[in-house]
Amino acid sequence: MTIFECRTCGHIEFGAAPEKCLVCRSPKTAFTENADAIQRPADPANLSEGDKKHIPVLKVTGCGLLAGCTDVHAIVGDIEHVMQPKHYILYMDFYLDHRFISRVWLAPEVCKPAASLHLAATSGTVTVIESCNVHGNWMAEIDL
Numbered sequence: 001m002t003i004f005e006c007r008t009c010g011h012i013e014f015g016a017a018p019e020k021c022l023v024c025r026s027p028k029t030a031f032t033e034n035a036d037a038i039q040r041p042a043d044p045a046n047l048s049e050g051d052k053k054h055i056p057v058l059k060v061t062g063c064g065l066l067a068g069c070t071d072v073h074a075i076v077g078d079i080e081h082v083m084q085p086k087h088y089i090l091y092m093d094f095y096l097d098h099r100f101i102s103r104v105w106l107a108p109e110v111c112k113p114a115a116s117l118h119l120a121a122t123s124g125t126v127t128v129i130e131s132c133n134v135h136g137n138w139m140a141e142i143d144l
């Protein structure tokens, strides 16, 4: 799927650039097609320590707070990523069936490298892209 990246805020859209960035409202002209916007492990069958610190780990659970709610949890990563002032996870963007639904910003030192959403949707594929300020964007997907 074609990947478009907003040069203003780093937001990624799948398939086509939007009229306005759904995160920072920059115009369509701020988007560039960039097949390399998301990092990939060199060897998916043998993940490196760096891969394990960046690829989001996703879990879908029931919700204890809201009726008819499905929770999706994203953790970075299998080895917990640091949240230090000079090296941390900036944000996580969530998508349902490759349509953007939410960005969660994370502050270093205060936040853990994790975010969760409460979804009304009961089916579809959730994609999470996390952005490390040093090592770029990393992605994972899970079916509801």
Ligand SMILES: [Fe+2]
Binding pocket: 054, 081, 087, 088, 132, 133, 134, 135
């Ligand atoms: Fe990193």
